[in-house]
Every structure is written in structure tokens, then in C-alpha cells.
Amino acid sequence: MKKVVIIIFILLLSSIKIYSDNARYVTHKAKKGDGITTILVKYNLQVNKFNVDFFKENNKTNLNSDFGLYIGKEYFLPIRIFKYDGKSIRSSLEINDLEFAKKIQSYNMNLFRKKIKNSDYKIDQEIWLPLSFDNEKSNENSEKITNKIDNKKIKENIPRNIVEPLFGEKYKNVTVSSNSLSNCIFYLISGHGGPDPGAIGYKDGNELHEDEYAYDVTLRFARKLMENGAEVYIIVQDENDGIRDEKYxxxxxxxxxxxxxxxPLIQKDRLSERIIIINDxxxxxxxxxKKQYCVEIHxxxxxxxxxxDIFxxxxxxNSEGKKLANAxxxxxxxxxxxxxxxxGYQGSVSQRGLYTLRKALPTTVFIEIGNIQNPRDQIRIxxxxNRxxxxxxxxxxxxxxxxxx
Ligand SMILES: [Zn+2]
Incomplete structure (x- = not known):
């Protein structure tokens, strides 16, 4: 079924370096029912643009106008043949990457098991290397390197302790015990603050100010994010308050x-200053x-x-913001x-042209956690x-x- 042919004309057809020598490629003799896709699948190759283009480009003279094959004709496949040097795949191909060599080895073994390749590469001394592997190689290596660094970081850093005085005496010690969000940076805004208390509710003779409750939830949220490895910027701060367990x-x-x-007292100045800080x-x-998020809580x-309900x-x-809000x-x-x-939960997700949402560069969600005037919502707050x-x-x-x- 398979025959090896010396390809010389290929160098005329492509500028990619790998073709620019008298490399040998695997060929396949077309049988009834064969098409480009079925052949690629048969040889455990992905049906992607790279492989399909190679096939069309290098078999031009043996394809009909619909890219159909002729039975009995020989077709070049995007699989290069290297001579096995009797020692290892790595020394045969002059590569150092053990993982990559293993990938090539298992590709060859699998095709041998499928009876697509006639014998073991150690016997016929032929290593088959799909060209697409070489294409993927550089990306895979860089990913592997990143993974290694990340794993190292995880080992060094968990669990670790952070002291955040803004959380107050009781909560200032934070133990980072997971890296679930270690690739995320958060900018947290609790709504209003300073001269602006935001909405005001009343309960049992107490005035409930939106900015204080939003701040408490924001601090608790910040602490939780930090426990999971996130980097958190608390945009509105009050060093006197900390996380508070009181009702009022x-x-x-x-x-x-x-x-x-x-x-700033004037809302426009207040919002624009926050945005300048966050965007900087x-x-x-x-x-x-890292992924960067802005969350504003009201x-x-x-x-x-x-x-x-929380909405x-x-x-x-911003499709990422929409996906996030839905999650x-x-x-x-x-x-x-x-x-x-x-x-029952009647929350909702919608888009809105609020200033923060329009101007912030990070993916931003704006969260309303309730109606400060409503008796049932007040219990939530x-x-x-509940906070x-x-x-x-x-x-x-x-x-x-x-x-x-
Ligand atoms: Zn508000």
C-alpha cells in the first residue's frame, strides 16, 4: 500500500524550509472510496488546513477539478521519512526534546498497530514524522515551559500568608491556599464612598448606607479572591473599617x-478618577x-x-464580560x-452603558446585590x-x- 518515493519537485512548490531538500515522504496508493479526508484520517493526521493544503499542493497533477483522487495513483502525504540511526528517535532526528520524541514514537507505533505502516521503525529503520508535528512543536515547547514555571511557582507559594491591614484586625491575615485564580488580577470598586453614601435604607431606627455595605462585601470578596491566589486592588479604601461582622x-x-x-464629591469626577486609576x-x-477584571459592587x-435579587x-x-456575568x-x-x-432566584444579566462599563479597560462586571430599602433584601445585607x-x-x-x- 505504501511506497517511498524521492520527491524533488516539491521544493519548487513551497517556500517552507522543510521541503527544500530531497526529503522522502510517505505515499499512498488510492483505492476505491479514498478521498483527501479519509486518507488523512487513515494516517492519523488531523484534517486541518495545513495538511489539506499540502495534499492539494503536492498532488495537483493527480487530482480532478473537485480534488477527487484517481484509483491506483500514488499520492504524497504530509509525513516525512527519516532514517532510524539504530539508537534513538532523538539522535536520528537530532532533537533534544524527549516529550516530542515520545510523541513521534507513539505515532509510529500506532500506525504500525493499525497496519498502515508495514513494520516497527526499529526494523524497517523508517521514522515517520508528520509535518504538522513540526509546526506544532514550537508552540508546544513554549507551553510546556510555561507550565513548568507555573508548577514551580505553585510549589513555592502555597500555602502562603499575606497581611492586608484593610481587612481589619480579625481578618487581616490571609492564607493563600489555592492557585485557582493566580492568573487573574482584580480591580474592585465598592460603589460610592467618601462624601457620597449612595442609597440609604432604614431598619429599626438605623440608617443603612449603601457605601458601607458595598464596601464590606467588597472586602470579603477581595479576601476570598486572594485566598485563591488572585492579585487584588481595592480601589476604594477605609483603613478604619475593615471587615465588620455587625449588622449595622x-x-x-x-x-x-x-x-x-x-x-471627589461630584459623581463625574469620582467615576473618571477611578477609571484613570484602574486603566493605568x-x-x-x-x-x-494575566486576565484582568474590574468588579463594581452596589x-x-x-x-x-x-x-x-443579585443581578x-x-x-x-464584550462577549467575555457577558460570559463572565452569566457564569x-x-x-x-x-x-x-x-x-x-x-x-427561586430572579437575578438577571444585561448590558448597560454605565460609565465604568464604558470606560474601563479590564473586562468589567457591575453587580447589584439588592435593594437597600426592601425589608427582605435588607436581611441579605x-x-x-449573608454578606x-x-x-x-x-x-x-x-x-x-x-x-x-
Ligand atoms: Zn450605588
């Missing part, structure tokens, strides 16, 4: 931005080659009677279904366990999203 959070107006500047950091961090106000906005025309929503839904069966659960679930959503599900 003390209201303050001394929050500032991560650059230690006060938060984004550009500085680009070389780290507890806004609707009319009192309206209960609002998400993503950036216009977060799905996670929250699953968590609710488990924690409170029958409760004032119980610290922690929201933070945990959002973090799980990111992990779920980063796993590509």
Missing part, C-alpha cells in the same frame, strides 16, 4: 481612593500576561416594595438552589453571614468562569 455598619465619609487621594494599573500590569435602592451588568459588545449568575442560582431550595456568602459565591463564580465552563 457605622457610617463614615472618610473613604479614599487607592492612590490615597480623597474621593491595567496598562502597567499588561506585561504580566446595593442600590428601588422603591421599597421591590425585592431585587449583573456587563460591557456593551456569576449561574453560580449564584446554583448556590441559592442548594442553600434555600424552593426560594445586614447579616454578616460573606455573597462574597464566597461571587468568588466561586470567577473560579467557575476561569475553568472555562
Amino acid at each position: 455598619l457605622n457610617n463614615s465619609s472618610n473613604e479614599y481612593h487607592i492612590n490615597k487621594k480623597p474621593i 494599573l491595567y496598562n502597567q500590569n499588561k506585561s504580566k500576561n 446595593v442600590d435602592s428601588r422603591y421599597t416594595g421591590q425585592k431585587v 449583573f451588568y456587563y460591557q456593551n459588545a 456569576l449568575m449561574t453560580t449564584i442560582k446554583e448556590k441559592y438552589d442548594k442553600a434555600q431550595p424552593g426560594r 445586614i447579616e454578616s453571614n 460573606q456568602a455573597i462574597a464566597n459565591w461571587l468568588c466561586d463564580g470567577f473560579i467557575y468562569n476561569s475553568m472555562g465552563k
